Amino acid sequence: MNLDVNHENSTNPALLADLHRILGTHQILSDPLDLLVYECDAYTLEKKVPSVVVLPNSTLEVAEIVRCCKKHQVAFIPRGAGTNLSGAILPIENAVIISLSRMNKVLQVDIENRRALVEAGCVNIWITHAVRSAGLLYAPDPSSQTACTIGGNVATNSGGPHTLKYGVTTNHVLGFEIVLPEGEVIWLGATMEGGEDTGGLDLRGAAIGCEGMFGIVTRVLVNLIPAPQSWRTLLGVFSSVDDASQAVSDIIASGIVPAALEMMDQLITQAVEAAYKFGFPLNAGALLIVELDGLEADLENQAVEVERLCLANHANEVRRARTDKQRADLWKCRKRAFGAIGRLSPNFLTQDGVVPRSKLPEIMRFIQQTSAKYGLRIPNVFHAGDGNIHPLILYNETHAEEVDRAVKAGNEILDRCLELGGSVSGEHGIGVEKAGFMEKQFSKADIEAMKSLRRIFDPEQRCNPRKMFPNGKRCMDFAPRRQISV
Amino acid sequence: MNPERSTGFLDTLKASACIHCGLCLASCPTYVETGDENLSPRGRIYLMRAMDKGVIPTTQKSARAIDSCLGCRACEAVCPSGVHYGQLLEETREHLNRSVQRGWKETLLTKVFVEGILAHPERMEIALTPARWIKQAGLERFVPAALREPLSFVDKTRPNEQSLPALSHTTRAPKLGTVALVAGCVMDVMFRETHRSTIRLLLAAGYDVVVPQGQGCCGALFSHNGNMAEARRCAIKNLAAFNVSNLEAVVINAAGCGSTLKDYGPLLAQDPQWAPSARAFSIKTRDLSEMLEPESIDWRPSRFRKVTYQDACHLAHAQRITLAPRNLVKRVAGDAYVEMPESDLCCGSAGSYNLTQPEMAGRLRRRKTGNILSTNTEVVVTSNPGCLLQMRAGLQAAKNSTTQVLHIADFLAAHLPVETGI
Numbered sequence: 001m002n003l004d005v006n007h008e009n010s011t012n013p014a015l016l017a018d019l020h021r022i023l024g025t026h027q028i029l030s031d032p033l034d035l036l037v038y039e040c041d042a043y044t045l046e047k048k049v050p051s052v053v054v055l056p057n058s059t060l061e062v063a064e065i066v067r068c069c070k071k072h073q074v075a076f077i078p079r080g081a082g083t084n085l086s087g088a089i090l091p092i093e094n095a096v097i098i099s100l101s102r103m104n105k106v107l108q109v110d111i112e113n114r115r116a117l118v119e120a121g122c123v124n125i126w127i128t129h130a131v132r133s134a135g136l137l138y139a140p141d142p143s144s145q146t147a148c149t150i151g152g153n154v155a156t157n158s159g160g161p162h163t164l165k166y167g168v169t170t171n172h173v174l175g176f177e178i179v180l181p182e183g184e185v186i187w188l189g190a191t192m193e194g195g196e197d198t199g200g201l202d203l204r205g206a207a208i209g210c211e212g213m214f215g216i217v218t219r220v221l222v223n224l225i226p227a228p229q230s231w232r233t234l235l236g237v238f239s240s241v242d243d244a245s246q247a248v249s250d251i252i253a254s255g256i257v258p259a260a261l262e263m264m265d266q267l268i269t270q271a272v273e274a275a276y277k278f279g280f281p282l283n284a285g286a287l288l289i290v291e292l293d294g295l296e297a298d299l300e301n302q303a304v305e306v307e308r309l310c311l312a313n314h315a316n317e318v319r320r321a322r323t324d325k326q327r328a329d330l331w332k333c334r335k336r337a338f339g340a341i342g343r344l345s346p347n348f349l350t351q352d353g354v355v356p357r358s359k360l361p362e363i364m365r366f367i368q369q370t371s372a373k374y375g376l377r378i379p380n381v382f383h384a385g386d387g388n389i390h391p392l393i394l395y396n397e398t399h400a401e402e403v404d405r406a407v408k409a410g411n412e413i414l415d416r417c418l419e420l421g422g423s424v425s426g427e428h429g430i431g432v433e434k435a436g437f438m439e440k441q442f443s444k445a446d447i448e449a450m451k452s453l454r455r456i457f458d459p460e461q462r463c464n465p466r467k468m469f470p471n472g473k474r475c476m477d478f479a480p481r482r483q484i485s486v
Numbered sequence: 487m488n489p490e491r492s493t494g495f496l497d498t499l500k501a502s503a504c505i506h507c508g509l510c511l512a513s514c515p516t517y518v519e520t521g522d523e524n525l526s527p528r529g530r531i532y533l534m535r536a537m538d539k540g541v542i543p544t545t546q547k548s549a550r551a552i553d554s555c556l557g558c559r560a561c562e563a564v565c566p567s568g569v570h571y572g573q574l575l576e577e578t579r580e581h582l583n584r585s586v587q588r589g590w591k592e593t594l595l596t597k598v599f600v601e602g603i604l605a606h607p608e609r610m611e612i613a614l615t616p617a618r619w620i621k622q623a624g625l626e627r628f629v630p631a632a633l634r635e636p637l638s639f640v641d642k643t644r645p646n647e648q649s650l651p652a653l654s655h656t657t658r659a660p661k662l663g664t665v666a667l668v669a670g671c672v673m674d675v676m677f678r679e680t681h682r683s684t685i686r687l688l689l690a691a692g693y694d695v696v697v698p699q700g701q702g703c704c705g706a707l708f709s710h711n712g713n714m715a716e717a718r719r720c721a722i723k724n725l726a727a728f729n730v731s732n733l734e735a736v737v738i739n740a741a742g743c744g745s746t747l748k749d750y751g752p753l754l755a756q757d758p759q760w761a762p763s764a765r766a767f768s769i770k771t772r773d774l775s776e777m778l779e780p781e782s783i784d785w786r787p788s789r790f791r792k793v794t795y796q797d798a799c800h801l802a803h804a805q806r807i808t809l810a811p812r813n814l815v816k817r818v819a820g821d822a823y824v825e826m827p828e829s830d831l832c833c834g835s836a837g838s839y840n841l842t843q844p845e846m847a848g849r850l851r852r853r854k855t856g857n858i859l860s861t862n863t864e865v866v867v868t869s870n871p872g873c874l875l876q877m878r879a880g881l882q883a884a885k886n887s888t889t890q891v892l893h894i895a896d897f898l899a900a901h902l903p904v905e906t907g908i
Contacts, residue, residue, distance in 0.1 A: 029522070033548055036536060037529040042507050055521050082523065083508040101521030121521070123512045146564065147512045275568060339507055339566015346502040 120151030579712025
């Protein structure tokens, strides 16, 4: 199907005229040719071209745009870098996309109180870059941290490899400014000048992870932590995922809290090795990356204990990163593992299920069975420490029937996660992709309670609609019907 | 449905390597400046594929995103999927050249000024003569706006025009071998002194240096505009001029040319006559910074108060060389060395980009100038002539007259132990 560029945009002309009153010409994209790239984020299975994209420069402009959407009764969708993996910012018909990409500055750094005020479109890693010279860092480190924005992190309560020890976004965001769907600008949580505890209900906490349904976050006050004095990074080489999983359980049971505890299976290790040439053993059944950080005095004892526990669980060998560069290279391999999949397959569907740590061997066996059942390769790279799995189901979107198999395989894996007492999302969010699973994981009453909380913030449900909650009418184009991205 | 909808110009396998993850976004200068997904690497690839499949037509309008790309390839360096963005860009530009009728101004700039004059040292010499008259007579204001800036880089008087020695012998023992210098086009006319510095450095490192006759433009000025046929002709001319079998290395001191020379292999892969020598040539090509060991030369101590380094995109991103030049500059500058914020972000020069896309080039130049001034540095060192001129122009526009921008060869040669006149 071709994009119809010969027709004028179908955007409501009155809405467009109002937007032009608020914004400059270069802040509005309404030509169909300019809108195509906004039809999806990093989740490419479903697509929908929006009717207009706006690029505000300030909270004031965001508020005016939102009021304009209210006046014309249209939905609006916040967008950061578009790295989301669950379609959490999929446009719907007539929606206005509000891109925060121009509001990307670190506004203020308070070294003494270890906090920074940043705009929502600020890239996660830029915060650490801005405070590194003071020996500080921003802890949550999603694998996409070199591109994803802090606003998106707040919307999805992002985690990352190091959240095992340091916690997720909600543990590091003190407060934020949010434009509510009626156009009102409020601040939730601690302010730049105020103390850390605000008293009253923690509405800040309630809004983190709302997937953009409560309003548009425009400025964020983040907590900074001192960079650890020292570290030990170990690589356990195991013959099987079972052995590596048992080592994970034993390490946690020993009382050690690693900064990160990550596992890669054989297939992903081969892809990563092809991409980055780190020197991983290609015949290993599973690799375990264990990072310990903190005060130098205690680290060596912990490292020796981790080595002992790995070897006790039949590790073939345990390597150590000897230099900062080796450590950085190792993390680069881990964090860019998803991208290396491009070398194996044109498309992949990643899942984000969670299981109790003790069930890791069981779910990994199930994934292997699912892979065989559907005839699709499924490499795995995941946060073993918190039982958050990321099976990457490889498919080719030009074969409609393969897409179908991939979706089915993913669904079965998530069903199994729920049966094992887990959840369908650890960090990627529900988006449109997993909305159907909400009824499996939560009772009707639970979902109703969530919906009524959402209605308090967004009574007309115009702010990023049709996400997270199961909805009969999911208006979308499935990739097989609209081949553009191959 | 539409005659302009044409298809099949991309290498499908390479184009499908992009998995749309978006990790490239924050590395892209035009995206960081505009926040527009259309002006990001992921967005551009999406549009290239859409054009390739005929989902959108190939028109002047749909070329906007491709035209605005600097070709800095910062996205390639951060891409986890290993997408060959530079190649996709060249394929798409070649397709645009075939399919889109450009305005006369654009044609004049790319076809006449860039490809017709800049790429030919002898024609450039001729063009420079009236340019010098204009400057001597103070008539700059009568020159078309687009050409005023390149004119500002021309010296009023002719610099030392003595040609480069065909062969220079090192006095150092043991001798490390013989290397050939690629003199290039713009570099040879406007930066011959930098070539002399380069030769002196190579001599000091222990190499004999030859400057082969009959060489010319590396082809970058053509391939970056998607004129691949002419780029191949340039490559063949150089392959004929260099006899690489006796050489330790082919040395280049301009990053943009270096990445093109290192790509002669793929450029001529389909040419049965030249493919083997193109591969051999590319394997031997080295940037100057790859040839010098920081500790092997007894540098004179630097008098500069503060020195910083700006990555040339085609060295840092296309060739992935960031440490070698830094280590050299750091060795010479000592404690005076400081890192500059966003040193790996394009300055907006990007070959002829500052001529064809002056608005974005200007924005990036102002951004770069701000970063330079924030370091309070005395010297900015870089590895490419375009970046050098762009940063000089930026500092000039900011009314700064205390910060120098130096080519790494000139900076290093100024600290050589003894004057070796060549």
